[in-house]
Amino acid sequence: MRHPILLLSALVAGMALLGGCGETGGDQFHNKIAPKILPDGTAVLRKGNGAEPGTLDPHKAQGVPAANILRDLYEGLVSEKPDGTLEPGGAASWEISEDRTVYTFHLREAARWSNGEPVTASDYAYGLRRTVDPATGSVYASILAPIENAEAIVAGDKPPQALGVEVVDDHTLRIRLKAPTPYFLGLLTHSTTYPVYRPAVEAHGDQFTQPENAVTNGAYTLEEWVVASHIALAADPEYWDAENVGVQRVEYYPITDAASELKRYQAGGLDWTGTVPIPELEKLKRHIPDQFRVQPSLSNYYYGLNVTRPPFKDAPKLRRALSLAIDRETIVEKITRGGEIPAYSWVPPVVSDYEGARLDYADWSRDKRIEAARRLYREAGYTEDEPLEVEIRYNTMESHKKIASAIANMWKTTLGADVTLINEEWKVFLQNVSEREVTEVYRAGWVGDYDDPYTFLELLHSEFGINGAGYDNPRYDALLEKASRTAGGEERRRLLREAEALLLSDHPVIPIFFGTSKKLIKPYVEGYVGNPMGHYYSKDIRIRAEDAG
Numbered sequence: 001m002r003h004p005i006l007l008l009s010a011l012v013a014g015m016a017l018l019g020g021c022g023e024t025g026g027d028q029f030h031n032k033i034a035p036k037i038l039p040d041g042t043a044v045l046r047k048g049n050g051a052e053p054g055t056l057d058p059h060k061a062q063g064v065p066a067a068n069i070l071r072d073l074y075e076g077l078v079s080e081k082p083d084g085t086l087e088p089g090g091a092a093s094w095e096i097s098e099d100r101t102v103y104t105f106h107l108r109e110a111a112r113w114s115n116g117e118p119v120t121a122s123d124y125a126y127g128l129r130r131t132v133d134p135a136t137g138s139v140y141a142s143i144l145a146p147i148e149n150a151e152a153i154v155a156g157d158k159p160p161q162a163l164g165v166e167v168v169d170d171h172t173l174r175i176r177l178k179a180p181t182p183y184f185l186g187l188l189t190h191s192t193t194y195p196v197y198r199p200a201v202e203a204h205g206d207q208f209t210q211p212e213n214a215v216t217n218g219a220y221t222l223e224e225w226v227v228a229s230h231i232a233l234a235a236d237p238e239y240w241d242a243e244n245v246g247v248q249r250v251e252y253y254p255i256t257d258a259a260s261e262l263k264r265y266q267a268g269g270l271d272w273t274g275t276v277p278i279p280e281l282e283k284l285k286r287h288i289p290d291q292f293r294v295q296p297s298l299s300n301y302y303y304g305l306n307v308t309r310p311p312f313k314d315a316p317k318l319r320r321a322l323s324l325a326i327d328r329e330t331i332v333e334k335i336t337r338g339g340e341i342p343a344y345s346w347v348p349p350v351v352s353d354y355e356g357a358r359l360d361y362a363d364w365s366r367d368k369r370i371e372a373a374r375r376l377y378r379e380a381g382y383t384e385d386e387p388l389e390v391e392i393r394y395n396t397m398e399s400h401k402k403i404a405s406a407i408a409n410m411w412k413t414t415l416g417a418d419v420t421l422i423n424e425e426w427k428v429f430l431q432n433v434s435e436r437e438v439t440e441v442y443r444a445g446w447v448g449d450y451d452d453p454y455t456f457l458e459l460l461h462s463e464f465g466i467n468g469a470g471y472d473n474p475r476y477d478a479l480l481e482k483a484s485r486t487a488g489g490e491e492r493r494r495l496l497r498e499a500e501a502l503l504l505s506d507h508p509v510i511p512i513f514f515g516t517s518k519k520l521i522k523p524y525v526e527g528y529v530g531n532p533m534g535h536y537y538s539k540d541i542r543i544r545a546e547d548a549g
Helices: 063-072 121-132 150-154 200-210 257-264 278-287 316-325 326-337 368-377 397-416 426-435 454-460 474-484 490-506
Strands: 042-046 078-080 086-088 090-098 102-107 167-171 170-176 220-226 229-233 249-253 293-304 389-395 418-424 441-447 509-518
Touching: 063 220, 063 474, 078 454, 086 090, 090 316, 090 454, 102 121, 121 167, 121 170, 200 441, 257 397, 278 389, 278 490, 293 397, 316 368, 316 509, 326 397, 368 397, 389 426, 397 418, 397 441, 418 426, 426 441, 454 474, 454 490, 474 490
Parallel strands: 042 249, 389 418, 389 441
Antiparallel strands: 078 086, 090 102, 102 170, 167 170, 220 229, 229 249, 293 441, 293 509
16 A cells, blocks of 8 residues: 555665575575475465554555555455456456446455455445544545545545445445546555454454454454564465465564565575665675566655645745755665666656656756755755754664765755754654654655556645645645546546646655665565566465475
């Protein structure tokens, strides 16, 4: 789930590779190659997963780590193949009306909750209504805006029952949209559209996500959640396609430091990393090229500027000056070094069928940008004697620290700004960004929820729940609203390009680079297919147990 924020493949770590048992290759490079097999013969898939999820409530969760797990625990109406293309999920089939505003889904009659109860159309309707209900507090509620009455419900003007979903019968669900929405089927892979088991929610409240209470409809059940250690999932025998589920147990490990994750991988404690320490990239390519996987990602990495308070409120010249002062080429060539692309637009170039707007200084020389940055900085009222004092806030990860340090140095040497770096744990960081009371500059990243520019542009809509910058431009909102009511084609693309150009001109965010996904995967892990969405379902993975040592 993109979610906000956060994301991207690890970039830097700075520690030499250390050994485990076993080896592949010379030059003292040790790398244990042996899967974990339980005494009963069950093969275990062990995955590094970044930060500890704040919650596994599919309608409240934020961030990629939670999304990875929820994708295994729950199943939406629509799912994805290993290459990221859409396929039937909880719905076996569907029809779309001629005007493309009414979707009728036919659920799988064999689908069951993990407690054996049938999954019904009422469960999906309950999940959708729960997401848009203000009482739930979903920061992603606005993502369901294409559905009839969703916006009015999120705003508190209509009750959740007014949402454009209709339970035709136990296995038929009808969804009405306010206008044709080209990306709607892709949206239905997002966790905000997942069903939840109503009796568990009503009986346990927020604790319905705990292992002893959780009832899920995906390929796996939640077996253990040991905070700061691991989250373990077990294959669900009630899942409608249980016989084709690959691995029977999955263990997710919350590891935010790329060097530590690599050491565990080499020692044989992980089969799949979420990150790769870039200082060791060449060594990894040389010694274990068959285990190193890199994939262009539907993602961006950016700095958000809190435009609701000083120093960035009503300060367009200052915001533009800071963007101009960042040397994006140096960041991707000297720091990230993983195939990232310097970002001079907001929407990543891998989005299908879209050529977006660009920053007007994208093709300027570095000297010209510096000259313009210094002039705007002075015009904004800052001098050598009275410099800008600003804080950059980032969540714990060595890569974010290195990028923040580099940008702080660019702002200092180019403009004379006095920059303070603030490192925070994930939950505290998210809270401070969302509340905006102390945040000035914050690092962020966005992984698209579906292959369409709207998933990036919607993030800065004034009413979107995770618009950390607090950007509020009525013209921008109106362009997005008009685009959301326009069927696919050049007119819709034109509206989205105009909105992107306006966003780039206003500079509430500073795009820095477009990401790549980089991971290490053991050779006995089969079924991995790289895809730009970065969505992987453990049920599609298999482990060759004969490689056990």
